[in-house]
Amino acid sequence: xxxxxxxxxxxxxxxxxxxxxxxxxxxxxxxxxxxxxxxxxxxxxxxxxxxxxxxxxxxxxxxxxxxxxxxxxxxxxxxxxxxxxxxxxxxxxxxxxxxxxxxxxxxxxxxxxxxxxxxxxxxxxxxxxxx
Numbered sequence: 638x639x640x641x642x643x644x645x646x647x648x649x650x651x652x653x654x655x656x657x658x659x660x661x662x663x664x665x666x667x668x669x670x671x672x673x674x675x676x677x678x679x680x681x682x683x684x685x686x687x688x689x690x691x692x693x694x695x696x697x698x699x700x701x702x703x704x705x706x707x708x709x710x711x712x713x714x715x716x717x718x719x720x721x722x723x724x725x726x727x728x729x730x731x732x733x734x735x736x737x738x739x740x741x742x743x744x745x746x747x748x749x750x751x752x753x754x755x756x757x758x759x760x761x762x763x764x765x766x767x768x
Contacts, residue, residue: 638678638752640768643713647674647704655682656701657693657719665689671735671744672702678752680715683731683744691746694721700750703758712758713768715750722747 639647647653655669667690671683680702684691694700700719705712722728723746731747755768 639674639715639755640713642711643715643755643768644674646706646711646713647672647680650704650706653702653704655690656703657690658697658699659693660696662697665693669702671731673734675730678717680717680750680752681727681731681734682748682750683735684721684746684748685742685744687745691721694719694748700748702750705758710759714756714758715752716754716756717750717752719751720749722749 652668652670653672654666656664656666658664667687669682671685673681675681698718698720700717702715703712720727722731727749728747731744735742735744757763757766757768
């Protein structure tokens, strides 16, 4: 589902924009550092400081992740459905990953995003096109 070139760019970027909306559609975007593609259609995002983002996820599970490289102008937008985990296998997968990088940290929660659509956001004739 997620094209290989998008996966490679996602992993190279330190920060991605994570967009959510509340039940009324009011948007919120936050920068995420702890992000990882774990399968062909699944991204994990670890929650350390979410406030509005977590509240939005409780009201509306539709999300968007954007990431780009300013030097190449390559960029992608992933849209999907999110589930917030505070226990269980997905939470443990996120916790173990975080602790492999920083043994003293534990995430507050792990957001599992099932990617349903991928778009290019590179400035070109194909900008905004679904892949």
